[in-house]
Amino acid sequence: MRILFVLFLCLSLFACGEEVAQVKEDPEVFVVTVKEQPYHPSRGFNGRIQSRSDVDIIAQVSGELTAIHFKEGDTIEDGAPLFDIDPAPYKAQLSKANAELARAKANKVNAEKNYERGKKLIKDGYISASEFDTLEARTLEAQAATQSAEAAVESAQVNLDYTSIKAPQAGRVGRSLPAVGDIVSPQLGALTSLVGQDGTDVVFQLPEKLLISVVNAESKITVEDITVAIVLAGGTEYAHTGKIDYFSNRVDSKTGTVESVASLPNPDDILRPGMFVRVILRLEEPLMSLTVPQAAVQVDQRGTYVLAVDDNSQVTRKNLIVGERLGENTVVNSGLDAGTRVIVRGVQKARPGQTVNVSEYKPATQASEGGEK
Incomplete structure (x- = not known):
């Protein structure tokens, strides 16, 4: 009798469980409809x-630094003075070169006069051809010496000009590495830098x-x-x-x-x-592409996918190839068609082939539609 009672109780419980299963409601999911939108890849x-225009300022001549005309970080104009190197030795060199030039010019004048006299004397037979050739050679030597002296003056003037270092361009100047009183030279390297x-x-x-x-x-x-x-x-x-x-x-x-x-x-x-x-x-020009919320995208061993809902409210799996992230959305390169309803919330409760109750998802904030910022 006890066995029959237990058997009856089990059958009753099974019937109750079956009744509960029959009245169990389909899970509720929230979906968005996939559509194309413009974006900038x-x-x-x-x-x-x-x-x-990042320029290193380097001294072209050697000498004692006597002045610095800027503060580090200053914005300066093209041609603005930056450094002064003691010009005294270079002024002396220029004076010496000018003196050498004056002497060379005097020798040239004397040699040219003797050469002109020699032209007349050789015609009258008062000097030999050898003596005339000597006069001509001295004239050419005097002319060459004058040219050399002129080049020396030019070089001395250039060196004197180099004692005043000016900005080759407008821009922002850096920190001065040497201080006033230091000996600078081309071998020292950059005195400062200037960035246009x-x-x-x-x-x-x-x-x-x-x-x-x-x-x-x-x-x-x-x-x-x-x-x-x-x-x-x-x-x-x-x-x-x-x-x-x-x-x-x-x-x-x-x-x-x-x-x-x-x-x-x-x-x-x-x-x-x-x-x-x-x-x-x-x-520059936007492209049109399908996008889905990142929250809908799932990944497993078979790859990237979303769960979609068809017209019969049945869940289907859609395997995707996705592109870049656009804020809260992801670009879909393949695997979806426009108009597909994709589950955003309730993904954990849904299974492919299952029937679900569908509600439209309304985000609290508008998803970003822009590219990477």
Whole structure:
């Protein structure tokens, strides 16, 4: 009798469980409808700033430094005085060279007069041909000595001018390495540096595959279609953009990259040589592409996928090939069609082949539609 009671109880429980299973509701999921939207494809690289007009100021003559006409960090004009070297020795050299020139000119005048007299004397037979040749040779020697003395004067004048070192361009001057009273010379190296504000470049390494795609004549995208932006330290994007204007003529065999240079305006003197930045290559004209929220994208051993819901509210798996991230969204290169409903919330409760209750997902904030910033 007890056995029959237990059996009856088990059958009752099984019937109750079956009834519960029958009334169990389908899980609720929230979906978004996949659609095309414009975006600017972009790629990021590490880069550094350099100046096309980064000049080292080097002394051209030796001597004692007598004056420094700037403060480090000053913005100076083209031709502004920078350093003075003691000119006294070079003034003395110039005076000596002028004296040598005067003597050479006097000798030249005397030799030319004797030569003219010799022309008359040799016609009358008063001097021999050998004596006339000597007069002619002395004239030529005097003329050569005069030219040499003139060159010495010019050289002495150049050296004297070098004692006043002036800025070869406008720009921002660096720190003076020597102090007043130091002996400077060409062998000492740079006295300071001067960086012009024009001609600022960003240098970065471009993968050779990407280079081939943008320089290929048959490519739909060319260098002219790409805008170069940079992101400064701290994540701020620089206000001005530029264009790529140089690719190296060789590929680095160790890295498989090509040195590339883009020119950027620098009107506010924000960019300084040596700064490390993030270089963003961005297509100027937007492309249309399908995007899905990143929250909908799943990854397992079979690859990247999303769970979609068909017209019968049944869950299906869609294997994807995805592209770059666009804020909260991801570009879909293949695997989805426009109009597909993709599960964003409730993915954990849904299984392929399962029927679900579908609600439209309404995000609290608008998903970003831009490229990499």
